Amino acid sequence: MNITNKMKIALYPGSFDPITKGHISIINKAVPLFDILYIGIGENNTKKHLFPLEKRINWIKKIFENNPKVKVITYKNLTVDLCREIDAKYIVRGLRTYSDFEYEKKLAYNNQTLNHNIETVFFIPDLKYINISSTIVRDIYMHGGDISFFVPELLIN
Amino acid sequence: MNITNKMKIALYPGSFDPITKGHISIINKAVPLFDILYIGIGENNTKKHLFPLEKRINWIKKIFENNPKVKVITYKNLTVDLCREIDAKYIVRGLRTYSDFEYEKKLAYNNQTLNHNIETVFFIPDLKYINISSTIVRDIYMHGGDISFFVPELLIN
Amino acid sequence: MNITNKMKIALYPGSFDPITKGHISIINKAVPLFDILYIGIGENNTKKHLFPLEKRINWIKKIFENNPKVKVITYKNLTVDLCREIDAKYIVRGLRTYSDFEYEKKLAYNNQTLNHNIETVFFIPDLKYINISSTIVRDIYMHGGDISFFVPELLIN
Amino acid sequence: MNITNKMKIALYPGSFDPITKGHISIINKAVPLFDILYIGIGENNTKKHLFPLEKRINWIKKIFENNPKVKVITYKNLTVDLCREIDAKYIVRGLRTYSDFEYEKKLAYNNQTLNHNIETVFFIPDLKYINISSTIVRDIYMHGGDISFFVPELLIN
Amino acid sequence: MNITNKMKIALYPGSFDPITKGHISIINKAVPLFDILYIGIGENNTKKHLFPLEKRINWIKKIFENNPKVKVITYKNLTVDLCREIDAKYIVRGLRTYSDFEYEKKLAYNNQTLNHNIETVFFIPDLKYINISSTIVRDIYMHGGDISFFVPELLIN
Amino acid sequence: MNITNKMKIALYPGSFDPITKGHISIINKAVPLFDILYIGIGENNTKKHLFPLEKRINWIKKIFENNPKVKVITYKNLTVDLCREIDAKYIVRGLRTYSDFEYEKKLAYNNQTLNHNIETVFFIPDLKYINISSTIVRDIYMHGGDISFFVPELLIN
Numbered sequence: 001m002n003i004t005n006k007m008k009i010a011l012y013p014g015s016f017d018p019i020t021k022g023h024i025s026i027i028n029k030a031v032p033l034f035d036i037l038y039i040g041i042g043e044n045n046t047k048k049h050l051f052p053l054e055k056r057i058n059w060i061k062k063i064f065e066n067n068p069k070v071k072v073i074t075y076k077n078l079t080v081d082l083c084r085e086i087d088a089k090y091i092v093r094g095l096r097t098y099s100d101f102e103y104e105k106k107l108a109y110n111n112q113t114l115n116h117n118i119e120t121v122f123f124i125p126d127l128k129y130i131n132i133s134s135t136i137v138r139d140i141y142m143h144g145g146d147i148s149f150f151v152p153e154l155l156i157n
Numbered sequence: 158m159n160i161t162n163k164m165k166i167a168l169y170p171g172s173f174d175p176i177t178k179g180h181i182s183i184i185n186k187a188v189p190l191f192d193i194l195y196i197g198i199g200e201n202n203t204k205k206h207l208f209p210l211e212k213r214i215n216w217i218k219k220i221f222e223n224n225p226k227v228k229v230i231t232y233k234n235l236t237v238d239l240c241r242e243i244d245a246k247y248i249v250r251g252l253r254t255y256s257d258f259e260y261e262k263k264l265a266y267n268n269q270t271l272n273h274n275i276e277t278v279f280f281i282p283d284l285k286y287i288n289i290s291s292t293i294v295r296d297i298y299m300h301g302g303d304i305s306f307f308v309p310e311l312l313i314n
Numbered sequence: 315m316n317i318t319n320k321m322k323i324a325l326y327p328g329s330f331d332p333i334t335k336g337h338i339s340i341i342n343k344a345v346p347l348f349d350i351l352y353i354g355i356g357e358n359n360t361k362k363h364l365f366p367l368e369k370r371i372n373w374i375k376k377i378f379e380n381n382p383k384v385k386v387i388t389y390k391n392l393t394v395d396l397c398r399e400i401d402a403k404y405i406v407r408g409l410r411t412y413s414d415f416e417y418e419k420k421l422a423y424n425n426q427t428l429n430h431n432i433e434t435v436f437f438i439p440d441l442k443y444i445n446i447s448s449t450i451v452r453d454i455y456m457h458g459g460d461i462s463f464f465v466p467e468l469l470i471n
Numbered sequence: 472m473n474i475t476n477k478m479k480i481a482l483y484p485g486s487f488d489p490i491t492k493g494h495i496s497i498i499n500k501a502v503p504l505f506d507i508l509y510i511g512i513g514e515n516n517t518k519k520h521l522f523p524l525e526k527r528i529n530w531i532k533k534i535f536e537n538n539p540k541v542k543v544i545t546y547k548n549l550t551v552d553l554c555r556e557i558d559a560k561y562i563v564r565g566l567r568t569y570s571d572f573e574y575e576k577k578l579a580y581n582n583q584t585l586n587h588n589i590e591t592v593f594f595i596p597d598l599k600y601i602n603i604s605s606t607i608v609r610d611i612y613m614h615g616g617d618i619s620f621f622v623p624e625l626l627i628n
Numbered sequence: 629m630n631i632t633n634k635m636k637i638a639l640y641p642g643s644f645d646p647i648t649k650g651h652i653s654i655i656n657k658a659v660p661l662f663d664i665l666y667i668g669i670g671e672n673n674t675k676k677h678l679f680p681l682e683k684r685i686n687w688i689k690k691i692f693e694n695n696p697k698v699k700v701i702t703y704k705n706l707t708v709d710l711c712r713e714i715d716a717k718y719i720v721r722g723l724r725t726y727s728d729f730e731y732e733k734k735l736a737y738n739n740q741t742l743n744h745n746i747e748t749v750f751f752i753p754d755l756k757y758i759n760i761s762s763t764i765v766r767d768i769y770m771h772g773g774d775i776s777f778f779v780p781e782l783l784i785n
Numbered sequence: 786m787n788i789t790n791k792m793k794i795a796l797y798p799g800s801f802d803p804i805t806k807g808h809i810s811i812i813n814k815a816v817p818l819f820d821i822l823y824i825g826i827g828e829n830n831t832k833k834h835l836f837p838l839e840k841r842i843n844w845i846k847k848i849f850e851n852n853p854k855v856k857v858i859t860y861k862n863l864t865v866d867l868c869r870e871i872d873a874k875y876i877v878r879g880l881r882t883y884s885d886f887e888y889e890k891k892l893a894y895n896n897q898t899l900n901h902n903i904e905t906v907f908f909i910p911d912l913k914y915i916n917i918s919s920t921i922v923r924d925i926y927m928h929g930g931d932i933s934f935f936v937p938e939l940l941i942n
């Protein structure tokens with residue numbers, strides 16, 4: 001696939017520690033609107049992750065191996081700088097709760113201050129996945145609970 | 158323009174009584190992602206409107222007369238039924254406040270209950286227009302105030 | 315059943331215009347905690363109802379005809395005054411959204427100001443029913459839409 | 472008292488239908504910061520009031536008869552236009568709930584759009600009065616309930 | 629007291645670091661609805677506590693020493709797993725703010741995903757205690773402030 | 786300037802790590818209402834700061850060097866205790882989001898519990914600065930992004 005000027009390219013940034021059925025729901029809703037949807041895994045040195053970066057990348061690659069429009073990328077700089085590098089004019093974000101909305105709205109406006117060409121497009125996940133977060137998955141996982149409802153099968157085996 | 162099966166068709170439903178710079182901001186952000194964006198004016202007999210339907214239609218037509226992707230339509234049935242008629246798989250909505258988010262989330266999930274094929278895509282308006290609503294425009298207008306910041310120039314002359 | 319002093323009696327007040335699967339979810343969660351759960355239909359002269367009072371009463375009676383703990387009652391006075399009459403020390407309310415929470419919290423504290431002996435107990439409905447409201451059911455119904463997901467079967471036939 | 476250029480003049484607009492202990496709490500907190508605090512009663516023809524304007528004016532005058540800084544005024548135009556007339560550079564508003572905050576923030580920004588010289592100053596009422604609203608007082612009053620906790624004694628006798 | 633199948637058993641989980649008048653208000657409202665109310669102190673190794681576990685247990689035991697329905701328990705596993713062990717079908721939680729509501733709603737739905745038999749019952753504290761949190765008590769305590777309004781007398785002497 | 790009993794003295798407490806255009810907007814709105822406005826920088830040993838205290842103090846002093854009513858002060862005790870020391874009867878706070886409002890409301894009521902003589906006065910920043918926070922500035926700064934929109938020029942050179 002050649003990247004051309006007319007392509008609609010979007011970035012879905014996050015930690016994906018781990019990727020959940022909530023994330024997948026958002027990706028599935030967003031992907032038909034774009035030519036390429038980059039899943040951008042931010043490498044944040046100050047934040048401790050439960051699952052190693054390699055694993056997080058491979059899970060996402062595996063899950064979307066049959067969808068050539070979904071690509072995985074890692075980054076250490078600002079999200080708007082990554083957008084410039086990959087020619088993404090859209091940032092994709094999911095909204096579940098009021099806190100999400102407040103945080104995402106602030107982020108979207110600040111991103112637009114830093115780069116006027118970037119728009120954020122918001123989606124809500126399937127209702128049954130609305131209470132899932134990576135934080136909760138990690139908490140259940142660390143307490144030895146059953147995370148099979150929350151994450152794709154691939155992560156459990 | 159022939160409507161084909163592969164086209165991405167969206168509906169932006171509302172009363173547009175009147176259309177504001179906030180609406181226009183949402184339309185401008187949404188339109189590049191779709192092949193057709195219908196502006197759907199709901200005709201609701203129980204709701205009293207300040208500006209007659211004819212005027213509301215013409216304003217929108219005039220504003221977007223150079224953008225063939227934007228079309229105006231009126232409807233009396235359920236929004237999801239209109240979507241079926243016009244082959245729209247997407248509903249476009251703007252989010253300004255928490256109440257917006259709460260209301261729109263409820264609506265989006267109920268629309269999906271009524272028609273599983275419809276997704277709602279959310280945008281936020283340009284920051285400077287985030288406090289505009291048709292309700293406030295009508296209120297200022299009826300008190301003889303100056304609405305020129307809130308609506309396109311066309312509506313004032 | 316004789317009403318005794320030790321009985322835990324609760325009131326679930328509302329318009330129930332019409333009763334929805336959301337209401338039923340709340341009732342089913344609340345009823346095991348009480349000896350009697352009154353469903354109190356407020357008769358409010360200033361509020362227009364879509365379904366006649368008689369119908370609303372009968373639907374609820376029919377739905378819970380096998381549960382002797384659930385009783386239907388209508389009232390015109392303040393909710394706290396009805397509580398005194400029926401010896402209810404608890405008010406049951408459902409919480410779906412932030413607006414619900416804000417409104418219910420205000421109401422609960424004002425009810426406690428009016429009658430210090432009354433506590434409000436809150437439940438959340440089953441997740442799949444969280445976006446249901448009587449308002450939305452009436453809206454779909456009046457537009458000729460399909461309300462079968464939202465209300466018990468009894469109301470449709 | 473002569474109104475001079477250096478005076479800090481504020482307007483506290485509302486319906487005051489009726490004035491509550493919540494309003495009085497806000498006025499008592501705001502008044503030390505200003506030289507004149509106008510209580511502005513909006514006369515809105517489309518809104519039905521429970522208590523006649525004359526009564527609402529007299530109650531406030533009586534309550535603050537010993538405080539020469541508090542003045543009552545009625546108005547039919549936009550709030551920002553009244554501010555210009557009375558030389559008020561400040562609007563005073565109370566915040567109880569999230570809806571209050573959302574509504575007041577929107578209003579404050581729109582007022583500033585209409586008149587750049589006007590700032591809104593926000594106060595929270597004494598905690599015990601945080602759940603009081605004129606709406607709730609009217610509701611209790613119309614159902615024959617006891618409003619003595621909610622309003623100043625003067626209104627009851 | 630023999631635990632029988634028909635008993636209504638609830639769990640009120642938390643850190644109680646320290647127990648506040650807000651917690652006590654919730655417990656007093658919840659306890660009449662249940663036969664046993666376990667106060668479950670989660671031992672979380674990653675979370676630093678100000679007051680040692682032993683102290684937190686003893687305070688609660690002391691405060692409710694005359695109420696045989698209130699029992700203290702500590703646990704390290706998932707809350708839903710503790711519920712299974714102690715046969716609790718109800719989780720009790722207090723709601724003060726919007727963040728509480730958002731967090732508790734998410735938790736309640738996730739707990740129900742993990743164990744379909746568990747319902748969460750929500751209470752609001754007495755209004756005068758609505759702004760109390762253990763976090764704020766710890767902050768005042770560490771700055772040498774007076775916490776006597778926020779916690780039971782027992783903790784101060 | 787001699788501090789007299791009749792002076793209106795306010796405290797605007799925070800970390801100011803760093804001071805932003807949002808803070809400056811709040812200060813500019815608050816200062817006309819008071820005779821002295823102390824900017825109180827809390828020295829919190831458990832919180833890590835990006836910019837050293839000395840720098841934070843000097844920036845604020847420099848920015849307001851022509852306004853004798855604005856004074857900078859540092860403190861380690863409770864905010865209400867500082868208020869007593871400096872005779873401040875008012876605390877000034879900015880409100881941007883719902884979380885701000887929730888947090889500030891809780892704080893204001895707890896401060897009033899600790900010292901009945903202190904009132905909190907709230908302002909909203911200029912709309913264009915509503916999405917600025919010190920946290921976001923630090924994040925952009927640490928990623929090598931451009932913070933010139935967010936902070937006064939002085940901080941960049």
